[in-house]
Amino acid sequence: MKNLFKTIAILSILATFIYAQDVEYLFGKANDYYQQENYSEAIKIYEEILTNGKVSGTLYYNLGNAYYKIDEIGKAILYYEKAKILMPDDENIAFNLKLVNVKVQDRIQVPRESFIVKLHNNFINLFSIKVWSILFSSFILFAVLVFFISVIIAKYNFKSSRNIIIISMVLALVTFYPTWQKHQKEELTTKGVVLEERIDVFAAPDGESTTLFNIHEGTLFSILDTDGNWFKIELIDGKQGWVYNEFCEEV
Amino acid sequence: MNIQNLWKLLLTISILLSLAIADDITISASVNSSNITLNDILSYTVDVDGTNKIKHLPEPQGKNFLVINGPFQSSNFQFVNGKMTSKISYTWQLQPKAEGELIINGFSVQYKKKKYSADRVVAKVTKGRYSSGNQNNQNNQNAQTQQGKIETSGKGRIFLDAVPSKKSVYLGEQVIIEYKLVYNMQITNYGTEKLPEAKGFWVEELKEIKNPQSSKIVIDGEEFYSAVIKRIALFPTESGKLEIDPMITQCEVVLPKKKRNSNSQFDSFFDDSFFGTSMFDRTTVKRVIASPLSIDVKPLPTFHDPDIMPPVMENVRVTGDIDTMEISRDKAITLKYNVTGFGNINAVDFPQPVLPDYVEVFPPKVNKVNQKKTKVRGSATYEYVLIPHKAGTLTIPSIDFTYFDPTKQKYQTLRSHKFDVTVNEDKNMVSYNSGLNKEEIKILDQDIRYIVKGKVNWRKANTRFYQNGTFIVINLISLLLFIIAIAIKTHQKTIGSNPVLVRKNKAMKKAQDRLNSVIELQTSESMEILDSVLKGFISDRLNLQEAGLSPMDIKEALKQKNVDDDLTKETFTFLENMELFKYSPGALGSTSESDLKAKCKDLLTKLSKVI
DSSP: OHHHHHHHHHHHHHHHHHHHHHHHHHHHHHHHHHHTTOHHHHHHHHHHHHHTTOOOHHHHHHHHHHHHHTTOHHHHHHHHHHHHHHSTTOHHHHHHHHHHHHTOSOOOOOOOOOHHHHHHHHHHTTSOHHHHHHHHHHHHHHHHHHHHHHHHOTTSOHHHHHHHHHHHHHHHHHHHHHHHHHIIIIIISEEEEEOSSEEEEESSSSTTSOEEEEEETTOEEEEEEEETTEEEEEOTTSOEEEEEGGGEEEO | OOHHHHHHHHHHHHHHHHHHHTSOOEEEEEESOSEEETTOOEEEEEEEESOSOOOOOOOOOEESEEEEEEEEEEEEEEEETTEEEEEEEEEEEEEEOSSEEEEEOOEEEEETTEEEEEOOEEEEEEOOSSOHHHHHHOOSTTOBOSSBBEEEETTEEEEEEEEESOSEEETTOOEEEEEEEEESSOEEEEEEEEOOOBTTEEEEEOOOOSSOOEEEEEETTEEEEEEEEEEEEEEESSOEEEEEOOOEEEEEEEEOSSOOOTTOOHHHHHHOHHHHSOTTOEEEEEEEEBOOEEEEEEOOOOOSOTTOOOOBOEEEEEEEEESOSEEETTOOEEEEEEEEEESOGGGOOOOOOOOOTTEEEOOOEEEEEEEESSSEEEEEEEEEEEEEOSOEEEEEOOOEEEEEETTTTEEEEEEOOOEEEEEEOOTTOOSOOOOOOHHHHHHHTOOOOOOOOSOOOOOOOOOSGGGOHHHHHHHHHHHHHHHHHHHHHHHHHHHHTOHHHHHHHHHHHHHHHHHHTOOSSSOHHHHHHHHHHHHHHHHHHHTOOOTTOOHHHHHHHHHHTTOOHHHHHHHHHHHHHHHHHHHOGGGGTTOOHHHHHHHHHHHHHHHHHHO
16 A cells, blocks of 8 residues: 555656656747747747646746737737736836837826825835735734743733734734735736727627727726626726627736 | 868878879780790780779780680789889780791770880790690590590590600609699599509609699690699619600599580599589599600710719709817717708718728718609718817818719719818826827837746746745744743633642742741741741642641651651651750751751752652
């Protein structure tokens, strides 16, 4: 019985190793194609890796580049956005995304915010969600530590330690708020990108309903809801409507 | 004002009036048409201006006519510019006798010892549409004439005449065919049995004639009535000589027993057939067939652009209309074009305006209506909705509409208005701003950064903050510490709640404190403290009453706790010695206080390990 487990374990490790090797090989091959400016072939192989279930920010980034080279702005933005999720602080992704966005026809301006909203947003955007979450857990750890010490050292005056604990708990709450907000906004909201040159945004999930406005290839939107083949979308300026999901893709 | 004055005034007025009336009069003679046919009846009118006192004028004399009716009088009395005028007209109806000139001689009349004369009037008489020759040839019911099939019924006659507006037309030009019923008998009712078939034409029935107006004509010296009962519009769709089949109507006619009253009107039959005919009149239904027609259709002259087929129209008007000349960006403008004219509007295809790329143009709403009164008159409206996505001046160019005018026999072009619409930037609009900011313009001509090669971190996406390793580790540590702290706290709480345990725990501390308080040597007080240190410690640990505790009691208690015999004995000895020293410090001898203290400390340490 023990031997059987051992063999299975060894085999599976071996399999993943070979598999990883395979992916590595494919990735290299695709990069070579890219270098030879054979972008469509490169895209084919990059996407083959994706269908094998392997993801990486770099892969998405390279794929985005390849799509940019064949002038598919929508797909380029789609993969850059996917890459950004995996590598939020990558400079290359940020640069290329900015460059491609210049080519997007819709130049949606965020409506002017009130002072309070601006302050609130600035505070939330002070750090990335990663930093905020670690700050939050650190304050919790500090509070627990103080409590622990006060318990261990019976002589220690509990009154002063209690104040320290309260302060650090308040700080933990303060850091938890932006963490939660960012989690809701960035992690739970699915985004989508328009892939067709121009699509209509309808008032209802029905092609017969009123067309509210148009959006063009590469425009990023949040998906609020789905209904059959329809996405309820929201643009960054707050405009909402329904689009047919064949013309766009989730990030 | 007295009566005399009133009389004076009246007299003045009457003199003035008589002066006005006494003005010269004029006499003029005229006819309603100087060109007539043999079928027509000519109206000859003599107007006498200046008086209505002339009651009798001589009957018209002259050449080539018969007076068939008259005179009809109409007089007229009015003030013009404060001057009173009176006028009287006398009208005769004359029937031409032959082709050529019809001459009505001039004449003169006497009025107030003055002679007034009227000039002679001449009218030209041409051959009638319905000539006597044809009438004469017709001798039975099926005889065909050029004008139509004449049904006779006793003395009365009836036939249907098809009159085209033009015999020769261009391809697509409108031809109106009027069907005239010509009769000299009483008709009580009529209806269309069969509409004409016209191959090579597109046929439009014109507005139904509900109340046909009849007019008098003369055929072969005999009075007839003529009334248009139907009109159709034809649009030739092919060129060449095209035939139009005859229309067939059915008329219910009264068989006359006696000569018809020539004054009876056509209308009366349609309005009221019951009163128009007596109960004893016999009626019969006659089938009246119109003559067949042929029309020459000419092809249109070639147009310079073979891809375009301009429509054939007359009296064309083109208008352009815009709902606003100033608008905000991304707002809709309604642009309307309208084409009207005689002809088939369905053939009209108005060109689309040529607009810049940034203007969104929706497919036009087209409304084409053909009005069918006495002629087909069409109106086509094209309504465009435009949305400019850029601020500035939007020029909507004029549109050229070309059509063929058959009366002018050439192609005509009409031009619509040109519009310059001011498109304003709307600050409130949020989308579709085509402007780029400086930073974006700077990067516009740059290329993307190159792909990343080499080692790749293949992994599952950590899309949630709580999946981050550092976050998990820190929180686990916090949790662990918290659990431990709580455990300790709970433990301490359990201890604190039991007085025996508290006493036991605090025994050592109490004993040590007491021991340290022994400062002054060789006093009975310090002896007592040293004694109580050990006694107190043991009593605390074993939960005994400290007061009145004898060394013997302690020995027993320690034995019960299974304490080692040597230690018990040692403790007993020490305590007994202390009893002794307490009361007689002299018995202390060479034993120093510090020795006792050390001994006490030693015993405490030893005892703390066993009890």
